[in-house]
Amino acid sequence: MIETWRWFGPLDDIALPEIAQTGATGIVTALHDIPYGEIWPREAIAARKAMIEAAGLHWAVVESLPVHEDIKRGVGDLDRLFANYRQSLANLAAEGITTVCYNFMPLLDWTRTxxxxxxxxxxxxxxxxxxxxxxxxxxxxxxxxxxxxxxxxxxxxxxxxxxxxxxxxxxxxxxxxxxxxxxxxxxxxxxxxxxxxxxWAGFTADDLRASFARFLAEVVPTAEEAGIGLCVHPDDPPRPLLGLPRIVSSEADIAAIMAMQDSHANGLTLCSGSLGANPANDVPAIAARFADRIHFAHLRNVAKEPDGSFQEAAHLEGDTDMVALVAALLDEDRRRAESGGRAIPFRPDHGHALLGDLGRKTHPGYPLIGRLRGLAELRGVIAGLGHRA
Structure with a gap:
């Protein structure tokens, strides 16, 4: 498995040389300044890639190549939006970046109170x-x-x-x-x-699924041709919110999405925190079932409460059995190594703000020390499981 770190670009308060000190080798980032629906120019991709490589790191995963809200609603100039998305994928592949995370949550991304x-x-x-x-x-x-x-x-x-x-x-x-x-x-x-x-008034989960199916039909063939692994991120929280439907919240949802395009290019970002906030989800079992379609992993933990509330927990202390989950991912990683496939990139997702994190203007959930603690804990689990194997 490949250790990666999310970086929000040149405006991130955490600089690339600091990330290099964590021991992670891969960067997870995006061209956040480009408006949704516009093409990511190859020149801009190359410039960002060069910036990352100058720090001794590599651009491992795009998170995210955003899906325009018109695509989710199925309105507007969809032909142009699909063409632009396909061109962005081609441009990323031309620069050697072939793992692309995205989500299909309407309007809002992750939500906390x-x-x-x-x-x-x-x-x-x-x-x-x-x-x-x-x-x-x-x-x-x-x-x-x-x-x-x-x-x-x-x-x-x-x-x-x-x-x-x-x-x-x-x-x-x-x-x-x-x-x-x-x-x-x-x-x-x-x-x-x-x-x-x-x-979005009156927009249903079935409407959103129809939009998702069309999106995949339009872009997966390009991803296949370019050697790109698209990987959808689960809903966070995994439930309808603000009256908006959400359709990537459960094992059944994931199975339906994987079946929309039965292609290795149509894959999953295994986010243990997002899926773990749904009491019905057995996250290690989900990882085992969809192992061959997991192109990226977000490893974090949450502690759930009976009324539906949850809080971000330390990586090894929440409701998800992180050791069992990592074991499932390592089994798949070994299988890929034997067959010449790609290793699974993972990153410590979110983290508690600790010590020198407090007062630092980092993105919510993305402190330096808290994530470094998470990475160290995950690194220890991986080393221990590898020794046992």
Whole structure:
């Protein structure tokens, strides 16, 4: 398996020489400055690749080559958007970058309600509170029909939260939820989010699946020809959110997507945190079932709560059996080594903000020391399993 590290480009507060000191050799990044739906020019890809290689690293994975919202909704000039996506894939392959992560979540990417949940020993973690999310939907966004998505107990607790939340607390919650928006750095206020949600009214999970099937039909042949492994990232959280459908949340969802295009180019980003937030998911079993279609792995852990809340845990301390999961990935990695296939790139995903991370302006969930702890723990698991083998 290949140790990688997510880097958000030249604006990232964590510099490439710091990443080199972690021991990771691969960089996971994207051309974040290019608007969704536009072509990634080969020259821009080459320039970013050269920047990474100058630090003694290599560009291992694209995360992400974004899918335009019009593709997800099935509206607009789709022929142009599909052509641009195919050209971007070809340009990446021409520069030797052949693992491309993407997601198919409508409008929002990952969503949390708190970016700085305190830890008992100091530091902080990302957290998703079902009560705070309900408080946001019912009392701030005032989304029609939102009551149907929450239990009576959560609705009552959300009312209590709303009764006690001052303007600062409400703004903190909005900021946390908006921090998961993909792409550049635009953020919505409540009115702006209502407007952004409006075009999705009445859009169903079946509608989204139809859009996904068309997307794969349009781009997988190009990926096959270019030798690219496309790998969809699961939903985070793995459930409908803000009235928007989500269709990459369970083992059955993944099986359906893999069947849409039965091709090695149509693969999976195995995210143990996203899948692990769904109580129905057995993440090591999912890894074993879809092992040959896993092109990339995000390794992190979450601790779930009965009401649907969850918090980012230390990599070896959450609900997912990380040792069993890594063992499944190593089994596949050995199989690929014997058959001449590619090793699986993985990265320590998210991490607690610890020690010198506190106060540093890094992306939420992507501190230096917290992720370095996670990488060290995962490296130890891999070494131990390798010794046992």
């Amino acid at each position: 708190r970016l700085d949940a305190p830890l008992p020993t100091g530091g902080h973690a990302l957290r998703f509170s079902q009560v705070e999310m309900a408080g946001f939907e019912l009392h701030m966004l005032q989304r029609p029909g939102a009551e149907a998505d929450y239990t009576p107990e959560v609705i009552a607790a959300a009312q209590a939260w709303a009764d006690g939340a001052d303007e600062g607390e409400r703004q903190r919650l909005l900021t946390a939820i908006m921090s998961g928006l993909p792409g550049a750095y635009d953020r919505y206020d409540v009115a702006g989010l209502r407007a952004a949600l409006a075009p």
